[in-house]
Amino acid sequence: MNNVSANGQDLRSVLITGATGGIGAELAKRYARPGRVLILWGRNKERLDDVAKLCCARGAEVSPRQIDLSKGEAALAALREDQARHGLDLLILGAGLSDIKPLDQPTEDPESVLRLALVNYATPATLATAAAQGMMRQGHGKIVLIGSVAGFYELPFAAAYSSSKAGLACFAQAANLAWRPANVQLTLIIPGFVDTPMSQRLEGARPFLVSAESAARQIMKAIRNGQAEYIFPWQFRVLRVVERLLPLFLRKRILMNLGVGQKEHAGG
Numbered sequence: 198m199n200n201v202s203a204n205g206q207d208l209r210s211v212l213i214t215g216a217t218g219g220i221g222a223e224l225a226k227r228y229a230r231p232g233r234v235l236i237l238w239g240r241n242k243e244r245l246d247d248v249a250k251l252c253c254a255r256g257a258e259v260s261p262r263q264i265d266l267s268k269g270e271a272a273l274a275a276l277r278e279d280q281a282r283h284g285l286d287l288l289i290l291g292a293g294l295s296d297i298k299p300l301d302q303p304t305e306d307p308e309s310v311l312r313l314a315l316v317n318y319a320t321p322a323t324l325a326t327a328a329a330q331g332m333m334r335q336g337h338g339k340i341v342l343i344g345s346v347a348g349f350y351e352l353p354f355a356a357a358y359s360s361s362k363a364g365l366a367c368f369a370q371a372a373n374l375a376w377r378p379a380n381v382q383l384t385l386i387i388p389g390f391v392d393t394p395m396s397q398r399l400e401g402a403r404p405f406l407v408s409a410e411s412a413a414r415q416i417m418k419a420i421r422n423g424q425a426e427y428i429f430p431w432q433f434r435v436l437r438v439v440e441r442l443l444p445l446f447l448r449k450r451i452l453m454n455l456g457v458g459q460k461e462h463a464g465g
């Protein structure tokens with residue numbers, strides 16, 4: 198038995214988008230092992246090189262790609278190229294963007310709304326579909342979409358982010374019904390707050406915060422178990438049940454009173 202199939206997971210080729218980010222880099226490192234091809238996508242060249250080096254040192258064959266996912270058609274062509282070259286057993290669509298409307302402005306920036314819709318929803322849905330077609334031809338495959346608990350709520354300060362994740366969740370549920378019978382397993386990961394540059398930009402509380410390491414461990418377990426949906430940490434699973442009991446007027450009042458802002462950068 199070789200190193201790749203030693204744990205019962207025959208994942209010879211794994212593509213991760215957002216491999217330069219907090220969760221994606223952690224996943225890349227944990228999936229890196231001899232006998233496996235890791236196709237790593239990111240925008241930031243320096244971080245991409247760093248993660249690629251680390252994964253190579255752990256014995257994986259690494260194929261990095263610097264790419265902007267707001268260019269959906271170029272991303273689709275790149276996916277097809279990588280899938281044709283390496284095959285694809287697991288695709289993790291982890292790249293994502295968040296944005297929060299300034300408290301003193303009534304709307305988000307329209308260009309940012311467009312970028313979020315492309316990077317968080319349109320491009321991942323497109324790439325998942327193209328990958329599923331290839332996986333169906335090879336007879337098997339796993340696809341992972343990373344949503345957010347923000348997709349459960351109509352966040353007035355982040356309409357673009359929360360709706361992009363809600364749309365992604367709806368896509369995942371529908372696609373799962375269609376694809377599972379063809380042996381393509383889709384897993385929707387729904388994280389709460391994870392301690393990465395994305396959440397470090399937030400001004401306000403980050404309840405039930407988990408580390409990127411813990412997030413990656415839980416995501417890999419959900420993929421291994423073939424779960425259709427996985428919400429973490431557990432407190433958000435409880436909240437999901439409790440909030441269904443709230444009358445609508447109370448839900449709206451709570452959402453309207455959430456005061457969340459954001460810093461320019463994670464550090465500052």
Ligand SMILES: NC(=O)c1ccc[n+]([C@@H]2O[C@H](COP(=O)([O-])OP(=O)(O)OC[C@H]3O[C@@H](n4cnc5c(N)ncnc54)[C@H](OP(=O)(O)O)[C@@H]3O)[C@@H](O)[C@H]2O)c1
Pocket residue numbers: 214215216217218219220221239240241242244264265266267291292293294295316343344345346387388389390391392393394395396
């Ligand atoms: N952190 C949280 O609290 C949290 C909670 C719920 C859901 N999530 C979701 O988890 C996923 C990973 O987020 P994270 O926490 O790891 O955030 P992160 O550290 O900010 O990483 C985001 C990743 O997305 C990539 N990305 C952003 N815009 C891109 C674009 N236009 N083209 C290509 N790649 C792009 C970034 O690439 P570059 O850095 O190279 O630009 C980076 O690799 C996201 O989908 C996010 O929505 C995060």
